[in-house]
Amino acid sequence: MILTYYPATRIFIRMEATMLDFRTETFLCAARLLNFTRAAAELNITQPAVTQHIHYLEEYYHTKLFSLRGKKLLLTEQGEHLYQALTTIRNDELRLQNELNTIAKRKKPLSMGATMTVGEFMLPVPLSRLLRSHPDRKIRLSIDNTTKLLNMLREGTLDVAMIEGRFPKEEFDFLIWKQVEFIPVCSSRHHFREEPSIISDLFPETLILRESGSGTREILEFYLKDHDCDVDCFSGIQEITNMNAIRILTEEDCGITFLYESVVRDSIRRGAIRQIPLKDFHIVHNIVFIWRKNSIFSGEYQEIFRELS
Incomplete structure (x- = not known):
């Protein structure tokens, strides 16, 4: 067993040799939807199975992860910390899988997002410099509004984004670009x-x-x-x-x-x-350059930032 401490969440995440298992995926879905019934439907499992997975994690971490306020399901403070930490781990794992699948081709695809103003008027010139300097670099650029880009970062479909709107600093690391x-x-x-x-x-x-x-x-x-x-x-x-x-x-x-x-x-x-x-x-x-807090790829993202600045 491995214990990994996440400073921003102030908790240890216990992991076996594998990364996230089916119970943590159940927790992430339930925490995102705040509804066990909807989580069961999305995961195509029964609601008792969702409840069983959550109870297992609560015993594993020795803490309550959800609470009820009337009929409304809420994350406890510990549950919110665990949700943020596991989301970052899940997103890092998705990127790691992507890199392992493409390493034979010596390509490291970077999924980048930009708001429409940034993507249309500010990013093209510095991005062209980056691509000329690294012709083998593969980049997928998505242009959308701030809200959608933040959700894509949370879901792991984006690695980094350049945004102009407000964002929750407890979820993302950032550098000021312009x-x-x-x-x-x-x-x-x-x-x-x-x-x-x-x-x-x-x-x-x-x-x-x-x-x-x-x-x-x-x-x-x-x-x-x-x-x-x-x-x-x-x-x-x-x-x-x-x-x-x-x-x-x-x-x-x-x-x-x-x-x-x-x-x-x-x-x-x-x-x-x-x-x-x-x-x-x-x-x-x-205009800020952001990525998931505590990502193991933070060093790489900061190097990309320097080349775009």
């Missing part, structure tokens, strides 16, 4: 009834923004919440899932928007878009 200015912009030919000077002066305008779960929308929503308002304060909303489409629609004077300066730099240079100067809106936001 600090970028987030600005309000409009078409250069847009005419305001009165030139705006504060955020509330923009409320009579149509707002073009990304879908819920995207990093740029989250930044704006948190800023508005701090000023006791929200996106519904604008006279109209156009929700667009593609950042380049938002930029073009803004150039065509279909509304105002809030974007990273790097996204609209060329449009501003061409005179198609202009920044809206507001006295009460100054945001510099971090």
Whole structure:
């Protein structure tokens, strides 16, 4: 038997010669769904079997992993710690299996995620440098919003991600990749009834923004919440899932928007878009490079980060 201590979880994980067995997989599913019946259905086993697996682990670790609040199933503090540690082990094992399956070809595929703004406007050039320096390096890049990328990291379908939205720091290790200015912009030919000077002066305008779960929308929503308002304060909303489409629609004077300066730099240079100067809106936001906390591949991920910086 091997005892491995995980500092972030403050517990020892006991493992035999093998990695995760069927009972820990049952626990991970039940902890994710917080429902034994649904876990049984997803795993195609009986509910008594789920209960038996959980009881085995509770005896094995000498602690309660779940509790009931009324009819609601919850993880105990120890259960939450175990869930985070086992999820990291499971994800590392998936990557290790992938590497072992491809080592004969001398390829180490890296599954990378990026939010749409990062993937479209910030990552291509540094990624091209990385690929030119390492022509044998195999990378799978997924571009999606922050919420979906975080879930993909949790599920082990991504190794690392570059995101702009908020994330739970207790689950992920991270490095700051860039600090970028987030600005309000409009078409250069847009005419305001009165030139705006504060955020509330923009409320009579149509707002073009990304879908819920995207990093740029989250930044704006948190800023508005701090000023006791929200996106519904604008006279109209156009929700667009593609950042380049938002930029073009803004150039065509279909509304105002809030974007990273790097996204609209060329449009501003061409005179198609202009920044809206507001006295009460100054945001510099971090773009972060993240991976599962305590991953055994942390050193490799940090080397990738350095090459992309």
